[in-house]
Amino acid sequence: MAARIGVVTFPGSLDDVDAARAVRLAGAEPVALWHKDRTLQGVDAVVLPGGFSYGDYLRCGAIARFAPVMESLVDAARGGLPVLGICNGFQILCESHLLPGALTRNDSLHFVCRDQRLRIENAATAWTSAFQPGQEIVVPLKNGEGSYVADERTLDELEAEGRVVARYLDVNPNGSRRDIAGISNAAGTVVGLMPHPEHAVEPLTGPTTDGLGFFTSVLTRLVGA
């Protein structure tokens, strides 16, 4: 039986359909989860997609954090459920305190949309095991509030524990501290990523198919478990 991976739709989510498509192309069964759901329907992993949940009102992800589905998700994630938060999903994971730090307005004040080169710094997380350590990939990036910030101590801890999952190469598009594009929790099960791997899974529409690795990684983990 194929692994079942939930994709949460909040009011204002944009990339839930692309995320579900990426899950399917990777060989898993996507399961649509609604923000008002109180259960996760027994899924094996969850993707929090990009977009502007609740209109980005108050702060990006601040209101989504308290959606009914997030109560179940936060508990499950603390219990080891693999969760990938992309863009707005990353913001929601930080607001939920599943990941440290926060994402603030791009230092340029401009919304940035580009094909972004990244280096995979940690290829041992639930979502990056399909990559080689140090592998360089190109996936789309599109954000207005993608500048990763945390205090120096937290940044040092993330670096020391190998929890910087991906780093920007060539240019730092949004002013993120230490060129951080993605981080993980201590267990490597919860990953937040500002760029969009779900938009780089097919040659027709993506700059590459490099993004598929994030989704096949979690499948390998689930099948191996």
Add this chain to the structure above:
Amino acid sequence: MARVVVDVMLKPEILDPQGQAVQGALARLGFGGVTSVRQGKRFEIDVAGPADDDLAARAEQMAGTLLANLVIEDFTVRVEP
């Protein structure tokens, strides 16, 4: 009826590019001597009942739980009758 006023500001060490843009615009408009601009948020919350210590405590909770992200922001709470 009581009013709770919550002011939320980015912590001093967090870059505020919006404040910097406002500072630049003020200079272009000829307002001299502006050395720094920081932009924040103000919430005015009307609550049924008296402006007492209990409301002050609940207001602190509102601010700490939802209105401010303590990773990047500080807040102050004021309760007015």
